[in-house]
Amino acid sequence: MSHIVIIGAGHAAIQCAASLRDLGNTSPITIISAESDLPYHRPPNSKKYIVEGVPEDFSLLRAADFYETEKIDLLLGETVESVDPAGRQVKFASGGGLGFEKLVMAPGSEPRTLPIPGIEHAPSLYSLQDARDIYSRLSGADTVAVIGGGFIGLEIAAAAAVSGKAVTVIEAAPQILGRSLTPNLAERIRSIHEEAGISIIDSVSVEKVTPDGVSTDGGFIGADLVLCGAGSVPRTQLAETADLEINNGIVVNQYLETRAANIYAIGDAACFLSVSGARRRYESVQNANDQARALAKTLSGELTAYSALPWFWSDQGTIKLQMAGDSGNASETVIVEGAQAPQVAAFCFDAQEHLCALETINWPAYHALSRKALSDGRVIGREALAAADFDLKAALKR
Amino acid sequence: MPQICFRQKDGSSQTVEAKTGETLMQEALRHGVTGIIGECGGSCMCATCHIYLEDPERFGLGSISEMEETMLELEGEDVTPDSRLACQIEVSPELEGLTVTVAHTTQDT
Numbered sequence: 384m385s386h387i388v389i390i391g392a393g394h395a396a397i398q399c400a401a402s403l404r405d406l407g408n409t410s411p412i413t414i415i416s417a418e419s420d421l422p423y424h425r426p427p428n429s430k431k432y433i434v435e436g437v438p439e440d441f442s443l444l445r446a447a448d449f450y451e452t453e454k455i456d457l458l459l460g461e462t463v464e465s466v467d468p469a470g471r472q473v474k475f476a477s478g479g480g481l482g483f484e485k486l487v488m489a490p491g492s493e494p495r496t497l498p499i500p501g502i503e504h505a506p507s508l509y510s511l512q513d514a515r516d517i518y519s520r521l522s523g524a525d526t527v528a529v530i531g532g533g534f535i536g537l538e539i540a541a542a543a544a545v546s547g548k549a550v551t552v553i554e555a556a557p558q559i560l561g562r563s564l565t566p567n568l569a570e571r572i573r574s575i576h577e578e579a580g581i582s583i584i585d586s587v588s589v590e591k592v593t594p595d596g597v598s599t600d601g602g603f604i605g606a607d608l609v610l611c612g613a614g615s616v617p618r619t620q621l622a623e624t625a626d627l628e629i630n631n632g633i634v635v636n637q638y639l640e641t642r643a644a645n646i647y648a649i650g651d652a653a654c655f656l657s658v659s660g661a662r663r664r665y666e667s668v669q670n671a672n673d674q675a676r677a678l679a680k681t682l683s684g685e686l687t688a689y690s691a692l693p694w695f696w697s698d699q700g701t702i703k704l705q706m707a708g709d710s711g712n713a714s715e716t717v718i719v720e721g722a723q724a725p726q727v728a729a730f731c732f733d734a735q736e737h738l739c740a741l742e743t744i745n746w747p748a749y750h751a752l753s754r755k756a757l758s759d760g761r762v763i764g765r766e767a768l769a770a771a772d773f774d775l776k777a778a779l780k781r
Numbered sequence: 782m783p784q785i786c787f788r789q790k791d792g793s794s795q796t797v798e799a800k801t802g803e804t805l806m807q808e809a810l811r812h813g814v815t816g817i818i819g820e821c822g823g824s825c826m827c828a829t830c831h832i833y834l835e836d837p838e839r840f841g842l843g844s845i846s847e848m849e850e851t852m853l854e855l856e857g858e859d860v861t862p863d864s865r866l867a868c869q870i871e872v873s874p875e876l877e878g879l880t881v882t883v884a885h886t887t888q889d890t
């Protein structure tokens with residue numbers, strides 16, 4: 384039976400191992416993780432743990448005894464330093480190594496570090512250990528500056544504001560969430576945060592971080608604690624050692640195969656060929672889990688292309704932002720107000736005027752409806768929606 | 782800490798001592814109850830914690846939020862009037878003796 388080695392122990396890695404066992408695959412499985420904590424849910428780090436502290440019984444991906452029960456070898460606190468595709472070996476940073484027949488690379492993404500002086504004074508948030516460290520520093524701070532107005536930066540800002548801190552978000556672009564969300568919704572999210580007391584400064588670049596604040600080209604912003612939320616970059620260093628193709632992540636085809644035989648990549652690190660033929664890389668729990676499920680089938684003998692509908696959420700204070708579908712294909716967007724402000728939906732249509740994505744604020748019903756309809760492959764035309772006054776429920780009943 | 786019984790569709794069951802204040806999903810996960818994944822960590826986003834309640838009225842679990850109800854719709858035909866998402870139910874002493882059936886059969890969904 385072929386030994387399957389999985390690098391990483393995040394959402395993608397653990398789901399892959401679990402799905403392999405669910406499919407009755409009895410191959411030996413080894414999971415190698417640079418982190419020392421038992422595999423856990425990452426999202427609570429920026430929503431709860433930095434302000435409430437990380438509990439002893441933090442949210443695990445699987446029960447503690449799962450790995451033993453399922454005969455999965457879990458090596459914690461071990462970093463893979465290089466991969467030899469021809470010799471089918473991974474090498475550990477601590478010395479030694481391990482042979483594999485199949486290698487699943489699920490190393491995730493890591494916070495972008497800004498090339499500015501003093502950036503070491505602005506920790507970023509990724510791991511549970513980061514959450515512990517930031518929690519202990521945050522409790523003593525009254526004023527907090529967050530560099531970066533992306534999802535994680537805003538979640539951190541909102542959590543800190545709710546816990547009573549005076550928070551400033553510093554964004555280089557003219558608007559927060561610039562690359563990730565319909566501008567109209569980004570504008571609304573900004574207003575909600577500002578009404579909640581968060582100060583958002585846009586269009587400034589950070590020049591220096593000091594223990595007492597941030598120097599920008601627009602002036603100095605004092606803060607007891609500066610945090611960095613400047614987005615993420617895929618971890619590709621290992622793939623480089625294996626001479627894999629790299630372009631905005633580890634390049635894989637629709638079967639999540641790299642260009643080296645028997646080496647696959649899933650999760651945040653994988654830049655894959657989507658069903659629409661476009662290259663995509665997502666940083667989301669859904670993407671990690673669903674790619675893991677597809678790959679587990681392939682590894683168990685049933686070649687499976689990855690084709691799941693993307694979805695994502697971000698909880699920022701009172702805001703529940705949800706997205707379903709691939710808005711990268713959108714050529715037109717229609718904004719629809721809900722009954723209870725700030726409830727709103729952005730209907731994204733592709734060139735054929737078919738609904739390709741729906742972005743919502745505090746409108747879980749619409750999120751769920753669109754996700755189900757789009758996953759089921761239903762074609763929802765702009766005209767049909769307009770005829771129903773963009774009442775999604777009514778339009779879907781027709 | 783109330784005792785809660787998780788039953789599988791094949792009739793097997795597991796009774797766990799659930800921690801007050803946690804959600805049913807987290808307690809199921811902690812005890813390795815098969816079929817409950819909690820993929821979204823309890824954000825009411827994934828429906829991988831779908832359960833059926835037995836005698837919900839008796840335990841004061843008769844009402845359900847709109848958010849939970851619509852998320853359950855993702856489960857399609859598996860949904861019954863007793864369907865709930867385990868991550869939206871907080872464990873309290875009143876749940877002593879509650880029995881739920883897990884909607885999915887494997888660790889996976």
Ligand SMILES: Cc1cc2nc3c(=O)[nH]c(=O)nc-3n(C[C@H](O)[C@H](O)[C@H](O)COP(=O)(O)OP(=O)(O)OC[C@H]3O[C@@H](n4cnc5c(N)ncnc54)[C@H](O)[C@@H]3O)c2cc1C
Nearest residue numbers: 391393394395417425426462463490491650651666667668
């Ligand atoms: C603070 C935070 C909040 C988030 N909130 C949300 C949210 O609300 N909703 C959502 O959908 N997504 C959210 N995300 C994104 C989501 O967590 C990721 O998309 C998901 O974790 C990706 O899973 P993964 O398995 O690809 O990688 P990861 O979960 O990042 O796991 C990768 C693992 O591989 C290990 N590793 C890397 N290189 C090596 C090596 N060489 N040797 C050994 N181990 C290695 C890493 O240490 C890590 O443990 C959030 C992310 C963060 C950081």
Ligand code: FES
Nearest residue numbers: 819823827828868
């Ligand atoms: S854990 Fe995702 S909906 Fe309950």
